[in-house]
Amino acid sequence: MHKKLEKIFDWCYPFLKKLELGETISAYLSLFVNILLMSIIAYIIYFIFRFILVTSMVVLAKKTKTKFDDLLVTNKTAKYISHLIPLLFIYKSVPIILKNFVYWESVFGKLVGIYIVLLSLWIIKTIFHALRDHLKQNPSYSDKPIDSYIQVIMIVLWIFGLFIIISKIFDIDTGKMLGAFGAISAIIILIFRDTILGFVASVQVSLNDMVRIGDWITFDKFGADGDVIEINLATVKVRNFDNTTTTIPTYSMISDSFRNWRGMLDSDGRRIKRHILIKVNSIRFLTETELEEMKKIQLVANYIENRQREIEKYNAIHNIDKSLLVNGRNMTNFGLFRKYITQYLIQHPGLNQDMILLCRQLQPTANGIPLEIYTFSNDKRFENYEYIMADIFDHIFASIGFFDLEIYEMPSDKSDGFVN
Known part of the structure; x- marks a missing residue:
């Protein structure tokens, strides 16, 4: 492949020298032409591969029963993957185009490498988003904090991606970078304290089944009274009954008291x-006359009859003086x-x-x-x-x-x- 790329880009400089334009002018004109040529070829490669990948994925999504590939199409995974091929072409072409410009060859090579790392992370993110949407359609996972787990995985991947980017920029060995990371872990923990607490809280909320998506909760401290619509690494979102949205820190779900109405609804x-x-x-007390009048109330008519007989029998057995209502038993x-x-x-x-x-x-x-x-x-x-x-x-x-x-x-x- 290297020889083929040399044939594509090495023709310009000898041609310009034959025109007797001088070393410097020939070099810079050759550089400009080669960059333009590389850009055109990269765009053609991108256009071809995007058409092939996107069309293939759409056709595949229509033919398969699973919805996961449909979600990959929705999240534009194939479109982002199609960027990788022209980027690899550019990555291989830069050393040939800039072989007479050593400094800029190093700079552009690093920039292209960094962009490849970022694009790879973005592709992984779209796949995880498709997986998230797919799991949320499954009733078994619809009430689980899937967003929290995906965010944690992406944070870890972004940290590793950052290590790779730093190692490329400063030409540092990745193993040494990881060693340095261990040394500054205390500072990192301090910086990402809320994220770590949120992750721990989201795991505890999920394992202890404290709250699910769709639960009606009341959290007086934050003025929340409505349905949980999202649980992620840092926050729990509640749509209140007045259609406002309250955002609650996930850690507060285990550190403070709130009311979950799920038990009542179930x-x-x-x-x-x-x-x-x-x-x-x-x-x-009620008199006999009043009781007779109240017998007209149908719901207690039979009760008054039975209760009267019971009371009269008790009072008669115990020789109660009923000249005063307070004596004996009464209603x-x-x-x-x-x-x-x-x-x-x-x-x-x-x-x-x-x-x-x-x-x-x-x-x-x-x-x-x-x-x-x-x-x-x-x-x-x-x-x-x-x-x-x-x-x-x-x-x-x-x-x-x-x-x-x-x-x-x-x-x-x-x-x-x-x-x-």
């Missing part, structure tokens, strides 16, 4: 846990209301009846007694979940007056609007 229901405050002075409006709400929840079509369903009384507070609803909706979608919860509490607010109960509300000063 379960059979989404929890409803909310309470209202009942005024203590509105809770009282309260608050207890009856809790029973009513429980029955209402049991019949509600939006709740999962196979999971916990409670209407319970919590520890009294200075603002009243909390009455808490603890149940699970059978629809976990955000908008439907909110609708079901609102429907339940709308009914509670509307029905509480039938039991002569009051909801606590913070009193307001209506005199001048200002707090004294």
Whole structure:
């Protein structure tokens, strides 16, 4: 090949000398012509090989069932590979063209070698990107932080590429470069501290299955509340429900606390846990007359009948004086209301009846007694979940007056609007 290249480029200088243009002018004109000729031949080689490689890969991608080769076409891998052939031609041609210009031969030779290293790394990058896109289409890998692993591999390759480039520029042996790298590793660790921490964090996040792509997470420290759309070496990207994007350092996923809603989404229901405050002075015993009136409420009619018989039997056995309601056993409006709400929840079509369903009384507070609803909706979608919860509490607010109960509300000063 070397002899063939000499035949291509060695004709010009003797020809110009025959024209008696002088040594210097002949040398520089010959250099200009040869560079132009080399550029034209390199472009022709590039054009031919690009056409062959790109066309072949497109045809192959259409005929095969796998999608990986289609992704290689999308990421323009063949186009970048086609640059290598003319570069190799230029790399071999430079020593012949510049044999009378020793300094520039060394400079251009190094530049072409550096460009070959960079182009090789770029080709590897496009292959990895195609592999990433291919794996993300596979349900088994769609929630894995593939970007993190590819970034780590590319960082290592770029470091080795940098060593090769430096060794070419300064004519240093690559083995000595690696030895020097070991000596300055502490400085490198300091410089790439965040990258190393991000890599460790991304591995831990993946191995411990702490978060996946598609998970709904809440991270109060960073104001994130939405779906994870990307996990890479340095950051985790979250698309919030208001369509903004929050970027979280990957290391924060293991150093700080966040909430992952995956367990709820994978379960059979989404929890409803909310309470209202009942005024203590509105809770009282119910008289026989009031109980008879409340039997008209269908959800608790049978309960009142059965409860009345049980209470009357107990009071009769123990000779309870019922001239005062406080004596013996009695029903309260608050207890009856809790029973009513429980029955209402049991019949509600939006709740999962196979999971916990409670209407319970919590520890009294200075603002009243909390009455808490603890149940699970059978629809976990955000908008439907909110609708079901609102429907339940709308009914509670509307029905509480039938039991002569009051909801606590913070009193307001209506005199001048200002707090004294």
